[in-house]
Amino acid sequence: MKKEVINIYDIAEMAKVSIATVSRVVNGSDKVSEKTRKKVMAVIEEVGYTPNVFAQGLGLNTMHTIGLLVPTISDLYMSSAVYYLEEKLAKYGYDCILGCSGFELEGKQRQTDMILSKHVDALILVGSTYAGNGERVEDTDYIREAAEQVPVFVVNGNVQGENVFVTVNDDVKAVYDVTVQMIEHGHERILFLTDSQSYSAIKKRMGYEKALEDHRIPFRPELEMHVENTVHAVRDLLQNCNVAFDAVIASNDEIAVGALKYASKKGILVPDEIAIVGYNNSSIGIACEPELTSIDNHIEQICHETVERLIAVIERKEKNLEHKIVIPCELVKRGTTDF
């Protein structure tokens, strides 16, 4: 009866060398004679040997695996982030273990523990939900605890802490700039729609309010609305709330499309009577009519920076890495704006 899995001892025996030599060959040590290397490699190729990752992990305490945590993967922004992260990590030979935590603290903590228990080499948190809402700092304590074990990287969220590194968008500037453009094109009653109190939502609001202030447009609290993150919910809410506005800035494209639906249902012309700007430049903005002007957050670039920094930390042991990197956004103009 054939042995099921072959190990380093089998190779050593077949190649008539010691396991140490086999190990050296496998790990590319230079202290092996070319002749021996060839001999061992031949055997390895022949029987198709691959080292047992558990045994490797036990000694080295790593499995070349990165933990990826998202609130939900069923979201265009998250899934494209994961797409880029996985792609770039794979290039460096790292695999991903994925966890979906939901938006509640308990799930975040539980999934973080789960991933850490797998002894990942690093942890990447995707989304500004992991930054908390800025009010209760202790809500991000679990991140700093995790960072005591492995470096933690946050995509699009700001978290202070030793061994935690963040890459964020310049959301303040992006919204500031687009608000200014709206103002300069004669819009005065600009609706600001957001679905959360996340770090990124807060920054967007700051940009909005700053632009109004700088242009001496009176700030009207009723124009800052908190909405549910679905197209129809936004449409219906606008229909029932009776606030007048001549422009909309939404914290994501779903919400913006909701506003667009409202306009089309009311027979309001877009962009002539109302200008609409979304966020994330996701594929949903291509489906509507007119197509959505949206702020692109350069997610691929964010992921690129994140992975590069991650590799720098865990592979090159670089110290003194910047805690925070800021990536600019870009306004992608389509049919819902006239500027």
Next chain:
Amino acid sequence: MKKEVINIYDIAEMAKVSIATVSRVVNGSDKVSEKTRKKVMAVIEEVGYTPNVFAQGLGLNTMHTIGLLVPTISDLYMSSAVYYLEEKLAKYGYDCILGCSGFELEGKQRQTDMILSKHVDALILVGSTYAGNGERVEDTDYIREAAEQVPVFVVNGNVQGENVFVTVNDDVKAVYDVTVQMIEHGHERILFLTDSQSYSAIKKRMGYEKALEDHRIPFRPELEMHVENTVHAVRDLLQNCNVAFDAVIASNDEIAVGALKYASKKGILVPDEIAIVGYNNSSIGIACEPELTSIDNHIEQICHETVERLIAVIERKEKNLEHKIVIPCELVKRGTTDF
């Protein structure tokens, strides 16, 4: 200086028992006296000990991990499938290692090997791309090879093989039924748009052709078009190809929205002059106007069945499991059809 990580020996020493006893407590063996259990548990809680998964894996050759392979996660269908799979697997205590393989054979093989090398307990392949196109059976050989090591589950694709289990939609019937409805509502020149030659695309085409045949509608090859999977590409293609049609069935919602854009650009009324049906019932169908009638493939149910069967196989070692399960689709009617 404090020891960094504590192990079973530390617990044993602190609780004044042997490591065997600690192991029994941790694994919930019933051959431990209540008194000892309490004593050991107290120590474990106090110092926050968790077993080293690598050491466990070394002995048991498993880490309670499932491999998830998708062509790309940046796609509404795949990401929602992964969402449901992860959620349901987590309930059973299994974690996911994710791989994005692309649509080419080489990437699929490479990522499969990568995941297998991690000693996952099972492998789930998401998407009909893994079923090949039916012409070259050897293109799915790597799946059968993988199935020699762990059970393989295919979501929405049919692959024959020992130890491989599939859960698919009844795409033939779904498209057949909707085609019949179109015919009964007076449509005769029904455009069939697909972006691939995957297993699922082939089944959809079968349903389409069968319905035509059963209703003695002449089959026109120019009405079966192969398109690129983007909204604008479809719109432009239809604009330039000069084929007349009065209805559209698309193999996904992006393509359907492309057809809708074409109609709106040409001033063709939907659904009065052209009826349009998409596939997958994804969120993009809500963004367009009128909203898209689409075939819902009940992806959550597919994922549910997949996970249940997976658990049955790897945990209850059930033999004689059905190789293939078929889940019906459902037509979700919205504004692009008048039936």
Next chain:
DNA sequence: TTGTAGGCGTTATCAT
């Protein structure tokens, strides 16, 4: 350049 032996942290099989 090569081989020997100890350690990584569990689980499981024996005794006791």
Next chain:
DNA sequence: ATGATAACGCCTACAA
């Protein structure tokens, strides 16, 4: 019910 000890497969000083 409990404890001693041998796997599990690899890496790596250290020795030769």
